[in-house]
Amino acid sequence: MGSISVQKVSKAYKQYPSRFGRLLEWLAPVPITRHKTKWVLQDVSFDVKQGEAVGIVGINGAGKSTLLKMITGTTQPTSGTIEMTGRLAAMLELGMGFHPDFTGRQNAVMAGQLLGHSIDEINANMNEIESFAEIGDAIDQPVRVYSSGMQMRLAFSVATFRRPDILIIDEALSVGDAYFQHKSFDRIRTFREAGTTLLIVSHDKSSIQAICDRAILLNAGRLMKEGSPEEIFDFYNALLADKEAASVRLTTTSEGKAQTVSGSGEASVAGIRLKDAKGIASEVVDVGSVATLEIDVAVHADIDELVVGYMIKDRLGQPIFGTNTHHLERSATTLRAGDRIRYQFTFPMNLGEGSYSIAIALHAGQSHVGKNYEWRDLAVVFQVVNMSRKKFVGCAWLEPEFNAERY
Template structure:
């Protein structure tokens, strides 16, 4: 069942020569705008019941504008949005709150705008107040609230009743970690009950843990729609791309999409994982000492070379990452044709599962300055449990437990 259908959506912001010309344009009179800027062009996608979609992209890509048109707070210049179900949206910190009214009064007003009657609001008021957890401030003017408190109240009223579609903008990036965890738990509960989720966030971990699909916007266009891991990898490659670099994707034998980018002035020629016997392996046991061996070849003279790497889980979430700049081990004055071998030794204190290695060859701590090569899914390996007691989770953090009874 299709809950949301976006067809050929476009939005242009226009500047007219006078207010009279703007007014005339509202009635369909053909008045040419003095200036016209399209922030979204020909956006089309469908969302089915139960799907969880993440919208990602750089600042100015059109993400928030798209959500505003879907929720009806902004009218499109072209195209249509068809919604089959009730939408609850958290687009901005204030959610239209009146700063002179109390949190309780704003909740009553906002819930009324969402279509709920007084009796329904009265029944849910106590649970909304409890979920927001702002104490006596609930009956104080909103102008006295911090941004985090406004988010708490806004989220409480938006999720007091389970919607068919829940839309969340970057609002949850504000506030304390406790409430973020609480909010994401409620979102997951709604998902289990069949709510469709549409979320905008720069938090890769949040989108990959909540969503089964991601849409990448760039300059007002959809340039990637698919698996969140592959879309985020492509997004990172675009950020790293410079004038002389390219972004390439290819499908691996396991069906995953590998993304690479860079100028090619230095490239990883081989990666292997060695056990304590220095034997190349594809599977290692929890807690084993290993050596990640990375061989790099320079294809040009490079003043500074830094290797970065990350270990990612099967969802593409980073478990650990570092680089030789952070370790105070950059290499200087690399000559074209030179081969460098990195031996990176560490214990595999990871849980059972499949993992990947992502590498970056750059000239500074950031890959935004000189991106020689960025390679996702550069190496795949498995962690199994041979000699440790059973445990849950993605990390092996073996405790010593002391107990005292009196």
């Protein structure tokens, strides 16, 4: 079994103004202070139960990597406690524990020992490690000649040749080709189904949503929010766009879901409707039929540019399709306070049956991260049903032209 309990954990480092400040503080005959205390993490508490998968999200410098290093024992907390049960495997840094002058095979043995495996166990499974890593003859070459992708392949193969009770990964899988990323996540899913506890740091929204039960948002060294991956990433995206004193607030939809709304307020969504092929506002749309997303925008201050965009998401919050007027080369310019504009996006609803939502963004530039007037998640929630097409499976309606002939 594998579980993690983090209770009121804080981590501080001493910062000295010069290299002599540390020496002076150590050797002074009377106690003096020449350093400033920098708190990287403060009062972080959460639990990960056996078999649970939890993602950790946050901007660079939020304290994610420091937290994982304390959980794995690489560094110790300044205060608080961390308790774990079960055998742990971790990938905190690319090639962590690898010596550049040793071969991949030699490094595999050393890295495996650091994870608690015996030399005999590692050698007995070396063929499995080589097979999964797929680096060929490079296994007997010095690691210094490896690309970052090859290092990741070998490190992941060593860390996972035996199913651990707890698997911790810090962004390492973002390196390398798409093929090995898919292969790695397949192994992670297999481990999870077998009961492995997962703790993953990633900026990849789709990876967290596909694997994790819940997510944790760290901001400025504090645990800011816990919740479903969709809710946490919506809030995280709002924080990224929170540049010029923009507000981030949470509301609850009529369906009981948490909705994130953010923005500086120069423009806002005054109304939004999804219309069916007959032009009637509807929450139910037929597969393959024509739909129109209608958005009313109110301008509250003079702005040089207004870009309106939308993102269709599935029930798990994973993006299905998104675009905006910048990419369509139809952005509005030189707007004045009091202006009102109605936007209409018409498209075929070539989606599979299921529940979907639409997020709306009003901003300047090509994305809402630069100048965010309003970002509104779950602005529309709708159902796609199959009332007129032949039965099919999947998340997209891709009607084929079929032909068969003897030859």
